[in-house]
Amino acid sequence: YRSVVRDAVCPGSRPHYAGYVCWRGNFDARLLDGLGDADVWPSDAVTTVCFPGGSCVVYRIPGPDGTRVNWVLYAVPPRSGNLRLDDPTSFPPGRLTTELADGLAELLAREFPPYWARLLALTPPEDTFVQPIYDLETARTTAGRLLLAGDAATVVRPHNTSGAAKALQDAAAFASAWSAAASWDELLHAYQEARGAAGRELVALARRLGRAQVERTPDWAAMGRGEAEAWWQGQLGGAAGIGGQAMAPAP
Missing domain, CATH: 3.50.50.60 (FAD/NAD(P)-binding domain)
Structure with missing residues (x-):
């Protein structure tokens, strides 16, 4: 792109910013044991969490050392002059800014059911990244x-x-x-x-x-x-x- x-x-011709971003992350599925409520999310389920101004899909994937939990969340990022999203860019794993990390935490606390907020919060910073959404037709x-x-x-x-x-x-x-x-x-x-x-x-x-x-x-x-x-x-x-x-x- x-x-x-x-x-x-x-x-x-260059990609245009759509006005929102995609937060992504994944973590070792064994961490789910610490959440309790094992019956909330069956092992074969793909779950979508919907909220005003966004949505998130959560599912399991194979990993190098066993099963991992993967999630993809779309929402508007924190509004700040510190985020320049007018040029195609991304924030890869390990490069998530404090502002974006705080924005995600605030969103989870405000919009997500407690179980799913705790689940996403299991993702370590080094496995969390942000992809601003762009599109282009030539x-x-x-x-x-x-x-x-x-x-x-x-x-x-x-x-x-x-x-x-x-x-x-x-x-x-x-x-x-x-x-x-x-x-x-x-x-x-x-x-x-x-x-x-x-x-x-x-x-x-x-x-x-x-x-x-x-x-x-x-x-x-x-x-x-x-x-x-x-x-x-x-x-x-x-x-x-x-x-x-x-x-x-x-x-």
């Missing part, structure tokens, strides 16, 4: 003998969980265009036709999901299961396969 080649294809993905793929072509907010699939599909589209084209110009035209619109649709979907889950959250507590499912399907708007297209298995 910091591509220097992109400036040669679409001068002046007017074109090719120019001259240059071609953009992956996050260089379109920066999509993480709500879609489509980044890896999008990059693979870009590569597959390039391979298809290569095998069918009689010239470089034909190849680039076919690639642009295949992936230009798909990239813009992914950006639009992620913006819609970001508005729904962070920027303009509904009254979560007022929705029953059926209402929540209908609301979610409305946000998806009939979006097709992840990454913008279905990928048929190889014969």
Whole structure:
């Protein structure tokens, strides 16, 4: 998403800050034993904690030394002149500022049920990081003998969980265009036709999901299961396969 080649294809195109960040962290699942209430969170559960102005998903993942708990939390960061988020950046593990750490602690105390606030607080600072959310759509993905793929072509907010699939599909589209084209110009035209619109649709979907889950959250507590499912399907708007297209298995 910091591509220097992109400036040669679409001068002046750069990611724009969405107005909120993603806090992320993970910790050794054995620390859960100290929380008590073992029945609150079954071992096979993926849980979403919803609150005004954000949401957080918590789930278990494999780790090098056993199971770990991973969480992803979207919310607006502390408002301060000390945080410069107008240029693509991130705060990697071990580089979390005191201001961001305090902001996360305040958010957990204010908005989270006590069990889930204590759970996230088990994450050590060295395993906590912040990813400001950016997005970008380019007017074109090719120019001259240059071609953009992956996050260089379109920066999509993480709500879609489509980044890896999008990059693979870009590569597959390039391979298809290569095998069918009689010239470089034909190849680039076919690639642009295949992936230009798909990239813009992914950006639009992620913006819609970001508005729904962070920027303009509904009254979560007022929705029953059926209402929540209908609301979610409305946000998806009939979006097709992840990454913008279905990928048929190889014969």
